[in-house]
Amino acid sequence: MERRSFVGHAGLAGILAAGVAPAAHAQTTLRWRLASSFPKALDTIFGAAEVFAKKVSDMSGGKFQISVHAGGELMPPFGVVDGVQNATVEMAHTAPYYFFGKDETFAIGCAIPFGLNSRQMTAWQYEGNGLKLMREFYANYNIIHFPMGNTGAQMGGWYRKEIKSVADIKGLKMRIGGFAGKVLERMGGVPQNIPGGEIYQALEKGTIDAAEWVGPYDDQKLGFYKVAPFYHYPGWWEGGPQLDLYINTKAYNSLPAEYKAIIESASAFAHTEMQAKYDARNPAALTQLLANKAKLIQMPIPVMDLAFQESMALYSDLSNKNPNWKKVYSDYAAFRKEANRWFRYTEAFFDNYMQSKVNKL
Missing domain, CATH: 3.40.190.170 (Bacterial extracellular solute-binding protein, family 7)
Incomplete structure (x- = not known):
């Protein structure tokens, strides 16, 4: 039988049985x-x-x-x-x-x-x-x-003391991932860039006042609730x-x-x-954290509003001085505007409605 015909009709099992190696396995x-x-x-x-x-x-x-x-x-x-x-x-x-x-x-x-x-x-x-x-x-x-x-959207972090107002951000030493620290700094906080494996020790010793990582599943593994019980949401820096x-x-x-x-x-x-x-995995982990006396608290809206204001001001500043940023961010921002217009009428409304109903079932 001609090889081309054989390959076309035999299928992978037939090829392997005949001892003809497929091309994918012929690489170095x-x-x-x-x-x-x-x-x-x-x-x-x-x-x-x-x-x-x-x-x-x-x-x-x-x-x-x-x-x-x-x-x-x-x-x-x-x-x-x-x-x-x-x-x-x-x-x-x-x-x-x-x-x-x-x-x-x-x-x-x-x-x-x-x-x-x-x-x-x-x-x-x-x-x-x-x-x-x-x-x-x-x-x-x-x-x-x-x-x-x-x-996915992250939590707003673990705090040794509850955040009740914008004033509580002043002087706050917080482990916060990467770029978000620039916004925290503009709000009066003191950002700390610490690898995941080192956060617990810094929080336990009081070297930092707060820390964010991801969400309930990972946060529970890292044990933050043991040394900083106030669990704020959402992580406005990581949607x-x-x-x-x-x-x-x-x-x-x-x-x-x-x-x-x-x-x-x-x-x-x-x-x-x-x-x-x-x-x-996050839903069950959140339930367990609450059972372990973690205090789940919404981030105050005035804090969110200040963070939003400072974020937009930062992006404007960067667009004026960093051409790489300006090139990428201008496209990103345009996409964000269109995407949020669409999500407003679909995902966001549907999700908000479901939150008001499902937990009552």
Whole structure:
């Protein structure tokens, strides 16, 4: 039988039985390293990189292996951009806003205060100009990125003392992720950028007055409720923070086309799975935290209003002095305006109505 005809009719099982290896398994074996910014204890965020690596291995028939290393194992948690840029490692998994000190534009690739929610962020990246614009920016760092995870809207953090007014923000030493610290600073707070694995100790010792991480599931694992009982909501700085897979551009360009396709598919799977985990696990974790005497409190509206005001003023200032920011943010803001107009009549109204009804059933 002619080989083309055989392949066309036999199917994969027949090909394997006949000893003809599919092209996907004919590639040279590769072994890459991925540096995470997160501790192994967080099976949600750190786990996304493990999910990704397993999918790459499965889809390549074991030919493409990626070892995943927790923050601090190969390099400091906040050193992964340098690691990928300098080809110390081929890959990293991180929250882009950690690196706003290099350029504030990094933050737009993750979350900025009063920004896009998770669905809107995914839409901007894949169907808007987000992927294009952020890749143009990351090219300055020898990096190509793929969206790889989103936590959904986050909580507003744990506080040793309740936040009752704007005055309570003055002098507040708070561990707050990345770029949001710029807004907190404008409000009179004192932001602290501390890796996830070090937050509990700082909060326990009183080195900081408050800390935010993600939400109930991860926060419970990290034990914040034991040393700071006031649990405010929402995290106005993180309506839909996206995690990214960073790949050294030269390393990525050296890959065969099928391995590039595998990376794209595996990262998209991990991207979806991360938020599914959070949405499934946060509700029960919140119930447990409340049973452990955590005090759930809405952030005062005057605090939210000041934060919004200072956020918009900051974005205007940055647009005047940072051309990278202006280029990306102008597109992001236009997308946000249109998306929120649509969500107002659909998701937002539906969700608000459901909250008023379901818990009464």
